Amino acid sequence: MGNNPTKKPTKRKKTVGRPKKYDIDTDTLFKLAKYNLTNIEIADIYGCDEALLRKNYSEFLTKGRAELKKRLRQTQYEVAVDDKNVTMLIWLGKQILGQTEKTTHEMANPIKSITFVDDL
Numbered sequence: 001m002g003n004n005p006t007k008k009p010t011k012r013k014k015t016v017g018r019p020k021k022y023d024i025d026t027d028t029l030f031k032l033a034k035y036n037l038t039n040i041e042i043a044d045i046y047g048c049d050e051a052l053l054r055k056n057y058s059e060f061l062t063k064g065r066a067e068l069k070k071r072l073r074q075t076q077y078e079v080a081v082d083d084k085n086v087t088m089l090i091w092l093g094k095q096i097l098g099q100t101e102k103t104t105h106e107m108a109n110p111i112k113s114i115t116f117v118d119d120l
Helices: 025-035 039-046 050-081 086-097
Strands: none
Touching: 025 039, 039 050, 039 086, 050 086
């Protein structure tokens, strides 16, 4: 018994157990999503896989992005109405109210009549 110098060292098997725990603060996660960071960018900040965020924290990601859209709509509305930005008012009218621009085409020299020539 003892150490056999001719024996090859055995390879270690992969350890099985609980996955690594990440210190993910949900308030910060919400804020990062609110600033429109992608899942991959947020995962890079926390040093975890993007799938982990999707699987375990999708509620916070969704709520953060919804908050971003809400603030963006509020700001667009304020710029349009409070600042009387005509371009923004027209755009919001098209987006929210379904308004369209109706254009008419008039010919400068309309055709009065057409004469057909028989085929030869």
